Amino acid sequence: MEFSTVFLDVQEKDVRPMDEYNGYLDRLKQDIPNYYAEKGESRMTCPVCNASLSNMHPPGEEFTKNLITYVKCGSCSSVVAKEKFVLSNIQAFFTESESRKYWMTEIWSKTSEARIEKIYQPFVSWAQGRLLDYDFAEALSVAEFLPNQPGLLEGWKRVRSKDNLSAFASCVTTGTNLGESVTIHSIETNEKVDILMSVDGLNRFEDPARALSWAIEHLNPGGLFFFTTTLSTGIETLELGADSYNVLPPDRLFLPSYEGLQALAARAGFEVVEFSTPGMLDAALLRHAEKEGRKLSPTIQYFLNNRSVENDVKEFQSTLQKLRLSAFGRVLLHKKDCKKT
Amino acid sequence: MPVKCAILGFGYMGEIRLREMRESELFEPVLVCEPDPEKRAKLSGVEISDDPEQIFRNDIDAVFVCTPNDKIPDFTCRALKAGKHVFAEKPPGRSYQDIKDIIAVEEECSDRKLMFGFNHRYHPGMQRAKKIIDKKSLGRVLWVRGLYGKSGGKNFASSWRNKKEVSGGGILLDQGIHMLDLFNFFCEPFNEVKAFTSDAYWQFELEDNAFVILKNPEGQNAMLHSSATFWKHRFQIDIGLEEGYLTVQGFLSKSGSYGRETLIIGRKQFEDETDAIGNPSEEIIYFDKDLSWQIEMEKFADCVLNDRPVTDSTSAHALAAMEIVHKAYVDSSTKNIDSARQN
Numbered sequence: 001m002e003f004s005t006v007f008l009d010v011q012e013k014d015v016r017p018m019d020e021y022n023g024y025l026d027r028l029k030q031d032i033p034n035y036y037a038e039k040g041e042s043r044m045t046c047p048v049c050n051a052s053l054s055n056m057h058p059p060g061e062e063f064t065k066n067l068i069t070y071v072k073c074g075s076c077s078s079v080v081a082k083e084k085f086v087l088s089n090i091q092a093f094f095t096e097s098e099s100r101k102y103w104m105t106e107i108w109s110k111t112s113e114a115r116i117e118k119i120y121q122p123f124v125s126w127a128q129g130r131l132l133d134y135d136f137a138e139a140l141s142v143a144e145f146l147p148n149q150p151g152l153l154e155g156w157k158r159v160r161s162k163d164n165l166s167a168f169a170s171c172v173t174t175g176t177n178l179g180e181s182v183t184i185h186s187i188e189t190n191e192k193v194d195i196l197m198s199v200d201g202l203n204r205f206e207d208p209a210r211a212l213s214w215a216i217e218h219l220n221p222g223g224l225f226f227f228t229t230t231l232s233t234g235i236e237t238l239e240l241g242a243d244s245y246n247v248l249p250p251d252r253l254f255l256p257s258y259e260g261l262q263a264l265a266a267r268a269g270f271e272v273v274e275f276s277t278p279g280m281l282d283a284a285l286l287r288h289a290e291k292e293g294r295k296l297s298p299t300i301q302y303f304l305n306n307r308s309v310e311n312d313v314k315e316f317q318s319t320l321q322k323l324r325l326s327a328f329g330r331v332l333l334h335k336k337d338c339k340k341t
Numbered sequence: 342m343p344v345k346c347a348i349l350g351f352g353y354m355g356e357i358r359l360r361e362m363r364e365s366e367l368f369e370p371v372l373v374c375e376p377d378p379e380k381r382a383k384l385s386g387v388e389i390s391d392d393p394e395q396i397f398r399n400d401i402d403a404v405f406v407c408t409p410n411d412k413i414p415d416f417t418c419r420a421l422k423a424g425k426h427v428f429a430e431k432p433p434g435r436s437y438q439d440i441k442d443i444i445a446v447e448e449e450c451s452d453r454k455l456m457f458g459f460n461h462r463y464h465p466g467m468q469r470a471k472k473i474i475d476k477k478s479l480g481r482v483l484w485v486r487g488l489y490g491k492s493g494g495k496n497f498a499s500s501w502r503n504k505k506e507v508s509g510g511g512i513l514l515d516q517g518i519h520m521l522d523l524f525n526f527f528c529e530p531f532n533e534v535k536a537f538t539s540d541a542y543w544q545f546e547l548e549d550n551a552f553v554i555l556k557n558p559e560g561q562n563a564m565l566h567s568s569a570t571f572w573k574h575r576f577q578i579d580i581g582l583e584e585g586y587l588t589v590q591g592f593l594s595k596s597g598s599y600g601r602e603t604l605i606i607g608r609k610q611f612e613d614e615t616d617a618i619g620n621p622s623e624e625i626i627y628f629d630k631d632l633s634w635q636i637e638m639e640k641f642a643d644c645v646l647n648d649r650p651v652t653d654s655t656s657a658h659a660l661a662a663m664e665i666v667h668k669a670y671v672d673s674s675t676k677n678i679d680s681a682r683q684n
Contacts, residue, residue: 002465002628004624005624005627007623129473132469132472132473133469133472
């Protein structure tokens with residue numbers, strides 16, 4: 001399994017302008033009781049690795065944020081919502097809630113340029129580079145998972161690109177700026193595509209195993225699934241636990257671990273071709289946490305206080321990427337010609 | 342039906358070939374011929390012989406010639422003439438003349454397949470770099486620079502590799518030829534060759550360091566430092582292109598001594614694009630799985646089983662690499678003579 005390191009000039013303000021972000025958090029507090037109060041059964045097993053959740057790590061570790069209780073799986077270290085929620089309510093939250101509307105009008109409008117340049121375009125460049133290893137026909141069928149749709153089939157759109165990949169690049173980055181050779185329509189229930197792509201969509205699924213099963217069912221043999229995800233085994237989440245900025249309900253109902261996601265993908269019948277953690281913000285978020293007085297381990301505290309010059313921070317982030325310890329995961333899965341049994 | 346194979350020579354390469362055959366459905370290892378009883382004692386599960394003439398038996402389809410350099414031309418030619426397909430390790434003999442002789446026999450035996458073990462082409466870093474180059478997303482290749490060297494190693498002084506009558510050449514022919522093959526893999530054919538060599542440390546009367554500079558009519562330049570005195574094992578190839586650069590460093594090997602294999606992809610940036618001029622952000626790909634042996638041998642099996650022409654690691658590729666080695670030796674020996682005269 002391969003991995004990559006990539007250094008991009010992404011800063012916290014590029015994706016999370018503080019005033020607007022705090023406004024979003026305030027609205028979330030108001031919206032969550034409306035959409036997430038109705039809870040289903042408690043999980044007995046980890047939705048990532050299938051191990052019993054009675055085996056928590058450490059025993060009894062659970063925490064509640066915004067009325068949603070999380071547990072950390074003692075087997076694979078994924079952080080998962082303890083209860084299940086009603087799927088239609090999740091969808092309603094992402095399509096109608098005030099907080100999501102605020103996110104689109106206030107945060108997206110202020111960050112879209114930086115997000116496209118520093119997150120989406122590199123994602124597409126990565127995918128285009130990886131496709132060199134595979135023999136696909138010129139006319140690829142590509143489906144993108146829409147982040148505002150929590151894993152429903154209608155949430156995928158299909159792009160047929162006659163002109164190799166440049167068309168779907170613009171589709172993924174802007175969502176609207178499509179070339180003439182591209183058409184978009186809802187994917188049919190039984191339709192299969194060559195490529196699935198998802199930027200930060202997976203964490204919104206309530207059942208990640210179902211999401212990956214669904215993905216493999218809708219891929220042609222030999223198809224590829226490119227996605228990014230926030231991980232529980234990033235240094236920021238490992239350090240801060242319940243205080244982690246990455247544990248953000250309900251945008252992230254589960255955060256898989258590096259190890260757990262590999263096992264989950266294998267169970268679904270995928271080969272993990274690449275699993276990288278090319279995040280750039282872990283050190284910045286830890287510094288932010290320190291300024292806010294959140295509890296950090298003595299080692300990290302010492303590092304932040306005594307090795308704070310720019311080159312040291314870059315080396316720290318570089319080391320996290322090399323050790324797959326950044327919270328931002330980038331994954332390429334391959335559906336083999338025959339589904340594993 | 343798998344290719345029924347004989348392996349001639351059970352040294353470092355013979356062991357690898359047998360291991361790969363056993364992991365593939367495309368090959369059936371029938372026989373291993375090895376003169377050294379200690380090496381034969383390590384074998385089981387396959388017919389073992391100390392008689393190399395056994396490779397010409399009727400139940401053998403293909404021969405893997407994994408011998409020292411001096412035996413490669415003779416057995417390759419005789420196996421082809423005996424109706425066998427041949428996979429021969431590099432280098433294809435001790436001299437430029439050796440590969441020309443092999444090609445003459447190959448032309449007489451056009452229904453047989455001949456492939457050479459220029460294995461480095463199939464490493465994941467090189468395969469990915471080649472695809473990026475062929476896609477032309479970074480433009481045309483301008484230049485290539487390679488460093489490949491080792492520290493000698495266990496029993497280095499007594500190795501057949503350092504006996505001129507057996508090997509035919511020093512570090513350039515033994516290890517540097519892989520890098521020269523990669524230069525040819527990434528660039529147009531080179532016609533001009535300049536070189537300096539020395540045997541300053543090991544003094545085997547074979548070069549322990551070679552510096553080779555190449556040029557082709559397309560204006561591409563290449564430079565190689567091949568060394569048996571690096572002390573730290575090192576592999577690195579830098580490829581400069583119009584719109585960026587690629588570097589493969591480290592090398593997946595059995596010992597892991599060359600470090601983790603990585604491909605660095607950098608894109609050119611000018612001052613109107615970034616403040617960080619001259620220091621672009623790079624993507625570094627880390628490879629963990631070496632499928633090079635498998636890919637290489639599957640290509641050979643595909644040619645044999647499906648009667649396809651050999652297009653990778655062909656005798657022409659072997660000839661091109663040996664021609665550079667030959668010219669480098671000629672050029673450096675001229676300089677050495679001139680230098681001796683001046684002194």
